[in-house]
């Protein structure tokens with residue numbers, strides 16, 4: 410059965426979510442408006458399925474053991490992960506907003522293999538080395554640098570030895586990409602922290618014990634998006 414593992418009132422909503430992303434996640438009508446796969450697909454220039462499937466393929470066809478998805482995602486990504494779970498596997502989903510966890514629960518239905526954890530990704534309550542794989546899907550670009558660093562450190566802390574981290578997010582496209590200037594305008598206006606991912610590779614915010622050569626990066630859609638995988 411899905412359950413929330415901490416009381417909803419115990420955690421403050423981070424200021425960047427309140428100030429920058431209230432319209433997308435925090436406002437009571439946000440889920441009603443944005444929980445539409447066609448809309449998420451439009452925001453990603455028609456690439457939702459491609460990016461979702463790239464993340465799924467990186468995670469693996471059959472997910473045994475314990476998987477952690479850090480932050481809820483609009484659309485059917487988590488339902489597709491659910492379909493890949495082995496009968497005795499576990500998927501935990503963390504989010505800071507109870508409304509997003511409730512939406513995930515509604516999408517996933519009753520499933521004893523799935524847990525919903527109300528927590529801040531920068532300060533996770535689970536013990537170290539608890540998961541075989543961790544997924545961060547379009548989360549890091551929404552965060553100020555200190556929260557991004559802390560989230561990556563926590564994701565790394567969650568991994569068992571040999572565990573895998575999968576990240577999908579924005580990336581600086583080639584200047585020849587027709588979306589270079591329009592996307593820059595969109596991101597500067599609506600997603601101010603996202604430009605950090607255009608300026609710097611994600612591995613520069615990873616904990617120091619992860620050597621950059623352990624990180625495999627592939628870009629998609631003319632370089633506008635990136636998929637990172639690393640095994641600890």
Ligand SMILES: C[S@@+](CC[C@H](N)C(=O)[O-])C[C@H]1O[C@@H](n2cnc3c(N)ncnc32)[C@H](O)[C@@H]1O
Nearest residue numbers: 434480481482483504505506509529530547548
């Ligand atoms: C994964 S990101 C963006 C995903 C993508 N844009 C989509 O289509 O949904 C959005 C989620 O991250 C959550 N989130 C943001 N900052 C967080 C934090 N510090 N800890 C936990 N969850 C966080 C938000 O509440 C929201 O549900």
